[in-house]
Amino acid sequence: MSRLEKNKFINYKKIDENIATVRKRLGRPLALSEKIVYGHLDDAANQDIVRGESYLKLRPDRVVCQDATAQMAILQFMSAGMPEVAVPSSVHCDHLIQAKVNGIEDLKVAKDVNGEVYDFLQTACAKYGLGFWKPGSGIIHQIVIENYAFPGALIIGTDSHTPNAGGLGAVAVGVGGADAVDVMAGIPWELKCPKTIGIKLTGKLQGWASPKDVILEVAGILTVKGGTGAIVEYFGPGVDGISATGMGTICNMGAEIGATTSMFPYTESMDRYLRATSRAAIADASRAFSHHLTPDEGHQYDQVIEIDLSKLEPRINGPFTPDLMTPISKMKETAIKNNWPEKMSVGLIGSCTNSSYEDMTRAASLARQALDAGLKAKSGFTITPGSEQVRATTERDGLLETFREAGGVVLANACGPCIGQWDRSDVEKGTPNTIVTSYNRNFTGRNDGNPATHAFVASPEIVTAMVFGGSLHFNPLTDSLDTPSGKPFKFTPPAGKELPSKGFDLGEDTYQAPPALEARSTVNVKVSPTSNRLQLLEPFAKWSGKDYTNAAVLIKTKGKCTTDHISMAGPWLKFRGHLDNISNNMLIGAINAENGEANKVRNQLTNKWDAVPATARYYKAQGLPWVVIGDENYGEGSSREHAALEVRHLGGVAVLVKSFARIHETNLKKQGVLPLTFANPADYELIRPDDRIDIVGLESNFKPGQQLTIRLNRKDGSKPVEFKVNHTFNENQIEWFKAGSALNKMSQ
Numbered sequence: 001m002s003r004l005e006k007n008k009f010i011n012y013k014k015i016d017e018n019i020a021t022v023r024k025r026l027g028r029p030l031a032l033s034e035k036i037v038y039g040h041l042d043d044a045a046n047q048d049i050v051r052g053e054s055y056l057k058l059r060p061d062r063v064v065c066q067d068a069t070a071q072m073a074i075l076q077f078m079s080a081g082m083p084e085v086a087v088p089s090s091v092h093c094d095h096l097i098q099a100k101v102n103g104i105e106d107l108k109v110a111k112d113v114n115g116e117v118y119d120f121l122q123t124a125c126a127k128y129g130l131g132f133w134k135p136g137s138g139i140i141h142q143i144v145i146e147n148y149a150f151p152g153a154l155i156i157g158t159d160s161h162t163p164n165a166g167g168l169g170a171v172a173v174g175v176g177g178a179d180a181v182d183v184m185a186g187i188p189w190e191l192k193c194p195k196t197i198g199i200k201l202t203g204k205l206q207g208w209a210s211p212k213d214v215i216l217e218v219a220g221i222l223t224v225k226g227g228t229g230a231i232v233e234y235f236g237p238g239v240d241g242i243s244a245t246g247m248g249t250i251c252n253m254g255a256e257i258g259a260t261t262s263m264f265p266y267t268e269s270m271d272r273y274l275r276a277t278s279r280a281a282i283a284d285a286s287r288a289f290s291h292h293l294t295p296d297e298g299h300q301y302d303q304v305i306e307i308d309l310s311k312l313e314p315r316i317n318g319p320f321t322p323d324l325m326t327p328i329s330k331m332k333e334t335a336i337k338n339n340w341p342e343k344m345s346v347g348l349i350g351s352c353t354n355s356s357y358e359d360m361t362r363a364a365s366l367a368r369q370a371l372d373a374g375l376k377a378k379s380g381f382t383i384t385p386g387s388e389q390v391r392a393t394t395e396r397d398g399l400l401e402t403f404r405e406a407g408g409v410v411l412a413n414a415c416g417p418c419i420g421q422w423d424r425s426d427v428e429k430g431t432p433n434t435i436v437t438s439y440n441r442n443f444t445g446r447n448d449g450n451p452a453t454h455a456f457v458a459s460p461e462i463v464t465a466m467v468f469g470g471s472l473h474f475n476p477l478t479d480s481l482d483t484p485s486g487k488p489f490k491f492t493p494p495a496g497k498e499l500p501s502k503g504f505d506l507g508e509d510t511y512q513a514p515p516a517l518e519a520r521s522t523v524n525v526k527v528s529p530t531s532n533r534l535q536l537l538e539p540f541a542k543w544s545g546k547d548y549t550n551a552a553v554l555i556k557t558k559g560k561c562t563t564d565h566i567s568m569a570g571p572w573l574k575f576r577g578h579l580d581n582i583s584n585n586m587l588i589g590a591i592n593a594e595n596g597e598a599n600k601v602r603n604q605l606t607n608k609w610d611a612v613p614a615t616a617r618y619y620k621a622q623g624l625p626w627v628v629i630g631d632e633n634y635g636e637g638s639s640r641e642h643a644a645l646e647v648r649h650l651g652g653v654a655v656l657v658k659s660f661a662r663i664h665e666t667n668l669k670k671q672g673v674l675p676l677t678f679a680n681p682a683d684y685e686l687i688r689p690d691d692r693i694d695i696v697g698l699e700s701n702f703k704p705g706q707q708l709t710i711r712l713n714r715k716d717g718s719k720p721v722e723f724k725v726n727h728t729f730n731e732n733q734i735e736w737f738k739a740g741s742a743l744n745k746m747s748q
C-alpha cells in the first residue's frame, strides 16, 4: 500500500468483488466514484444504495490526521483501550507552525512552542501503530499524494482538503475527528451515498493556463455550495493532458465548492507520478486494475458541466470567497469598480494546493525571466514547499534560489499563512490591503487574521508574475513592466517540468515508522498532568440502566445553534487536546430563550445568573444531570466532535430539539448523550427554564423506532406535563448508549 508500510497490501480483489455485487444488484452501469466507494462497502450484498439518500457503511483503506485535529482523535482512541489502530493511519505535524521569519527559524520556534503536543503525538503514534510525520516534514495532503494515495483508494482525513489525493485516483474525503476515531477503532465509516457531478474536460491547457484555473472556473460555475453531497468526477479527453499533481490541485480545491470529494480516472500521468515517487509495484498493480478506474459505459451523472481547456484563460478568484471568479483580462476594471486595494502587498505561492515540482518550475521560469530583465519582486513574496521532498528537490535544482534572488522568503514545509499561522508585520491589523495566493481558501481573515485583507486566489504562475508588477491591476499576459535598462519587459508564458529529471530528493528523513508490536508496550505516551493543552481522557461512565429523572434545563436555546455556538473555534483551538479546558466554551455562543442573551443562564440551584459552562460544572458537582433544549437544525456546521464531548464531559444527559443536523446527532450518540426530537415541535414552547425533566421509557422500552416520554415537573408544583419525543437510535447505537459511548462499546 505504501513504501513505508511493508506488510500492508492494496485489496483490489475486494473492490472487484464488491463492484460485481453492486452492479448486479442495481442493474445499471456505475460512475467511477461509485465503483470506488461501493468497492469499499462493508456489506455490498445488503447495503441500501440510493444516491443522495442512503447512509453507506464503508471500510476505508487509510486514515490521515493533521496535528490540530489529531490530538482529540488520538486521545479518544486511547480511551478505548485498544492495542493498535485497526487500519493504516498517520499523523502530520503541519498546522501548528507559525510563519514569521523563514522556514528554518520558524520551525525551531514551533518545536519549542508546541513541544508537548508533538511529544504526545509522537509517542502516541509509536504506541498505537500510526506513522508519525515530524514538524518540517510537510503538509498532510502533499505527503499523502507522495506516499499513500493510490488509484482506487478510499482515504479519510481530518482536514477539508483531503480530496487532494483524488489527483491520484483516490476517493479521499475530509472528515471530523469522530469519524477518524471510529475507523481507527474498526467501526465502519458512515457516508451519505454521494450524488455524482461529471465535469467533462476537452482540449488542452495552453500557455499561462494551469490546473488551478480549471478549479477556479469550476468554483465560479458551481459556487461554494454547488458540490454539496456530491463527488465531482472529471472525465473526457482533456484529463490526459494534466499531470497527477495538477489533478491534485483541482481535487484539493473541490473542497471550496462543498463537494464530498473530487477525483480523476486513471491516467498515464498517474503512472508516471507513482514511478517517480518510488512506487513502481503500485503503478503496475493499478495499471492492471485500470478497467475499474474509469466509469462504466452508459452510466449517468446527476449533473454534467463541460470545460474546454484550450480556451481557458487564467483567473483570479476573490476577495473573501473562492467562487468570486474574474478572468485576468477583466481584473483591472473589476478591481477599480469594486474599489479593491490596487497595491499587492504580498504574493504567496506553494501550500498543499500548489507546490508540486511542476508548479515550482513554472513559477521559477517566470521569476527567472524577470530577474534576467533586471527586475526584483515589488511585493512581499513567500514560498511554501508542500513537503520536505518538494523542498529538497526544488532546492537542489536551484528553484528556491531563484525565488530568493527575486526577494522571496522560503517558509517552512507547513500550512503557515494558509491557516492563519502568519505573524505578519508589514501591514497593521485593520488596514485594507491586497494579497494574492496560490492557496485554496480566502475567507475573511483566513490568512492573517485581518478582516480588511483582500485575499485573492490564483495559480502560482500568476501570483509569481504579479509579484513583479506589485499591482492587482497588472496583467502579466498583456502588460509590460519598466526595467532598469529602460527596455520594457513582457513575460512570455511559463514553462515547467512535470517531474524532476534527476528524480526526487527525499531530503531530511522526517518520518517515524511505528515500532513492531512487541516493542510498543514499553512506549510511554507523554502527557503532563499539569498540561494546559493536553489531557488524557477517562472513559465515560456507562448508563445506570435507569430512566433519567429530575434533570435540570441547562439552557433552552433559541434560533440558530451551530457547532460554532456549541464549541467555538478561534482562540479555543489551542485547547483541542484538553477536554476540560475547551469545555469552558460549551454553548457560550447559544442564545438563551429566557433572556435573549448568550452565555447567561439562571443556575436553578442557586438562582443566580452565570455562564453556561460554569453552571453546567456546578450541576455536575452537585450530581444533578442536565439537558439542553434546542430549536431547528441544532448542531449544523462542522463535524467537530468537541461539541458533543463537552456536553457529555460536563454532565449533560440529553439534547432535546425540534430537529438535528445529522452529524452532530450521531456525534452525541457516540458520546453516550441522548439526542431527542419533539414528536410535536410545538411542545418546545411547553418547556420552562426551571422545569425538572424525567426521560421515561429508557429502562422499560428503549428500542429503535420506539418513542420515549418526557415528563416536565413544574417548579410551581402544578401538574406535571408529559409529551412524546422521537429518537433515531438503531440497535447498535443503543449498545453505545448503554456502554457509555461508542468507544466503550468497541473496547468491550
Ligand code: F3S
Residues within 6 Å of the ligand: 094, 139, 140, 141, 159, 161, 351, 352, 353, 414, 415, 418, 419, 439, 440
Ligand atoms: Fe494546510 Fe492550507 Fe492545506 S491549512 S492542509 S496548507 S489548505
